[in-house]
Amino acid sequence: MDMTTTLKTLLITGAAGIALTACAATSQPGAGLTAAAANAGASAETEAARLEADRQAILAMAGEYAVTFDFTEVLPIAPGYELHEPKITPAREVVYVIQDTGDFVALQHLLLVGPEDQPTVIKHWRQDWAYEPERLMAYRGFNRWEMLDLDPGEADGAWSQTVYQVDDSPRYAGLARWEHAVNAATWEPAPSYRPLPRRDATTRDDYDVIGAVNRHTITAWGWTHEQDNSKLVLRDGDPRELVRERGVNTYVRTDLAGDGAAQAYWTATQDYWADVREAWDAIMLADSFTTEDDAEGTLMYGPVLSQGQAVFFEAKTTEAAFAEAAQIIETRVTADGAPVEVR
Numbered sequence: 001m002d003m004t005t006t007l008k009t010l011l012i013t014g015a016a017g018i019a020l021t022a023c024a025a026t027s028q029p030g031a032g033l034t035a036a037a038a039n040a041g042a043s044a045e046t047e048a049a050r051l052e053a054d055r056q057a058i059l060a061m062a063g064e065y066a067v068t069f070d071f072t073e074v075l076p077i078a079p080g081y082e083l084h085e086p087k088i089t090p091a092r093e094v095v096y097v098i099q100d101t102g103d104f105v106a107l108q109h110l111l112l113v114g115p116e117d118q119p120t121v122i123k124h125w126r127q128d129w130a131y132e133p134e135r136l137m138a139y140r141g142f143n144r145w146e147m148l149d150l151d152p153g154e155a156d157g158a159w160s161q162t163v164y165q166v167d168d169s170p171r172y173a174g175l176a177r178w179e180h181a182v183n184a185a186t187w188e189p190a191p192s193y194r195p196l197p198r199r200d201a202t203t204r205d206d207y208d209v210i211g212a213v214n215r216h217t218i219t220a221w222g223w224t225h226e227q228d229n230s231k232l233v234l235r236d237g238d239p240r241e242l243v244r245e246r247g248v249n250t251y252v253r254t255d256l257a258g259d260g261a262a263q264a265y266w267t268a269t270q271d272y273w274a275d276v277r278e279a280w281d282a283i284m285l286a287d288s289f290t291t292e293d294d295a296e297g298t299l300m301y302g303p304v305l306s307q308g309q310a311v312f313f314e315a316k317t318t319e320a321a322f323a324e325a326a327q328i329i330e331t332r333v334t335a336d337g338a339p340v341e342v343r
Helices: 003-026 035-059 259-283 301-312 318-332
Strands: 063-076 087-100 104-113 120-131 135-141 144-149 159-164 170-176 178-180 185-187 192-194 209-218 222-233 240-253 288-291 333-335
Touching (some): 035 104, 035 120, 035 185, 087 259, 120 259, 120 301, 135 170, 170 192, 170 209, 301 318, 318 333
Antiparallel strands (some): 063 240, 087 104, 104 120, 120 159, 135 144, 185 209, 288 333
């Protein structure tokens, strides 16, 4: 049994027992504590055990996976709407923990495409997890985002997940508490808006935003990312629903052939992408920001991704590639209504 499996087993079966043991230990006779102090200590131990269980649920998403992306429109809402064909795509994906500070975890997804023994690596999405954050990103449609200050207590015991696109530009976010059961740990935030997925943005233009419920479930064999999606039209004023879609992305833990290619890519490009992330972190200090790109990604995400490829193939240094990426971002992004400066 590998370390990840061991941690996952502890997550699924042991968190409750750890918490109960901690409570019992702090309330033993002769401990020299008043009842109030003992209860406070037990509460602190329980909170620490729960926080660690949450962390292990998040960290369990790292690894190598056989993935299935499955999106099926299930319920037409607009009169005369005809359901589109399901879009089911298999994939091979490696997920790395690229940052872990205890109350913040960043997970980078990398796709392996082509021959199994000599795959091409494509940087995929990233998910950042923050414990009890003070702000939360909200997508408003039409390539505009806002950063919202959370009310006191709103984030108590909760984690935010912020999802980024392949070029590390922002996509959507949510806030919820992890729920731990015997055979699964689940995180499910309130519905929120997100931009059109690439699978639709490149093939249709009849809706403007997805209203989604975004659910992550960690199991003994891997994890799932479920989505209850409503495809909404905003351009007419009041939101109007076209259709509802069910999405289930399934990550089955496996030993991928060619996974060394992912490590080679990330080793070569991680400093470049760290610079890009730092640029976006600075942009997201603003109260609102916008991006400009087309459905094919030719204006921003494609060029920024290509700079990473240039670093990987040693055609450019990290510094030269980031200088090009900074210029692209400055051209396509505004923050609080003004062009950004990336340094």
